Amino acid sequence: MQPGDVRIPAAELTTFAAAALEKAGAKRPHAQAVADHLVASNLAGHDSHGIGLLPAYLKHSREGLVDVNAEPETVHSAGAIVKLDGHDAWGRVAGEAAMKAAFPKADELGLCAVTLSNSHHLGRIGTYGEMAAQEGFAALFFVNVTDHDPMVAPYGGTDSRLGTNPVCIALPPTGTKPAFLLDMATSRIAMGKARVAANKGLRVPFGSIIDSNGLPTDDPSGFKGFEQKGALAPFGDHKGYGLAFAAELLAGVFSGGGTIQPGNERRGGIRNQMMAIVLSPDAFGDPAAMEREMDAMWDYALASPPADWDSPVIAPGDPERALKKRRSAEGVPLDPETLKQLNDAAKAAGIKRQLG
Structure with missing residues (x-):
């Protein structure tokens, strides 16, 4: 604070x-x-x-960049695949609809690949991972964003060509451990974190932002008040760039909602596409044995002696x-x-x- x-x-x-x-x-x-x-x-x-x-x-x-009356619609369902069109509905509404469409298929078939196109801003993707985990499923999410200018520079580039393209992985809780939740942007920092830092007059880690001249900086002032002057950098250099590119293709291409390339419309809104793979652990083996292995791995990882004794190792x-x-x-x-x-x-x- x-x-x-x-x-x-x-x-x-x-x-x-x-x-x-x-x-x-x-x-x-x-x-x-x-x-x-x-x-x-x-x-x-x-x-x-x-x-x-x-x-x-x-x-x-x-400005009509979200349809306040829209309801998401299932446009294709065959086997383990289901596709939804958000019709520019509120992202929270569309994201929940996608999860509710996926869960019965994953329960019946062991897994479901669900895509969502043309959704308003989905917000924190970890929410949908938590939904899956609470229902006893594991899930992987890949998301891209369209309808506005790109925000993230490709590795080695000097201007923005990608979105922050979050990736999320969730696993259900065991009898003794809470749910595992990895939820991250593929940029070094999220666009919103740059905005919050700019509003507070704070600096960000050097190199997490590229200024309008294409140079690394720690000054987020170009992102104040929902503006954008400059670009965000991918996390992990070429590794984060590759993951962002993969999320762009998996979410944008498979959903049919499109990628951020300039041939697609940019009205100045926030439109998300998503690819989620929902898995039922019961379909992959003995649930009790799987839980024991997860608990053992959890205990092993967190038992590492901390580099700072005031900050013990924690789980995602x-x-x-x-x-x-x-x-x-x-x-x-x-x-x-x-x-x-x-x-x-x-x-x-x-x-x-x-x-x-």
Whole structure:
């Protein structure tokens, strides 16, 4: 938490966001689902995908970049494959629909490959991984983004040509261990993290951003207020670049929703495509033996002597669980700039209530 930040209870943020979204035309159940999704991201520590996105969502609703009345539709279902078209519906609504379409097939056939095209911003992809894990499934997710200019430079390049293209892998909990959750952008930092840092006047790791002249920098000011001057760098150099490229192709091509190449429309919105592979562990062997092996591997990895004894080795998913517990009790921290953006956006939408 930085000087000047304020903590606001999650319930207050959710009520505020839902009211603004409903005022902007969202159906009440959709407004509530999207608001819950945004604030849940804050609770998990992913402020880049949290309520700070509400001004952009409200702007998209005004400009017709999200269809506030749309419902996702299953357009193809054969064997272990199911394809959905989001029809520009709210991402949280479309993402949940994709998961609900995949689960019965994975349960019956052992696995399901589900694609989703033309969805508004899906938000934190880890949410859908958590959905799968809670239902006892493992899942892999590959996501790309279209409808706006690219944000990430290819390895060795000096301008943006890709999206942040998140990848997520989730495995269900065992009898003694929580769910495994790896959820990451394929850029060194997410676009939202650059925006949050810019709003707070903070620096980012050097080289995670390329400035408008194509040079590495630690100054995120070009990303303040949903602007973009410069590009994000891929994580892990050529490795992250390759993974981002793979997510672009798997999500954009297999879904039919398209990739970020300029032959596809760029209206200035956020449109996601997704490829998810949902697996039923029961179809792959003895569930009890699999759980024992997972527990043993978990214990072995976390028993490594820590480099810093004040920071023990943890498992993917542990930071989110810890922050959720703390922020649920103490409130969600918001910096003054984000708070101002939220209040200004809500006021423009016709909401008199102000945060802070």
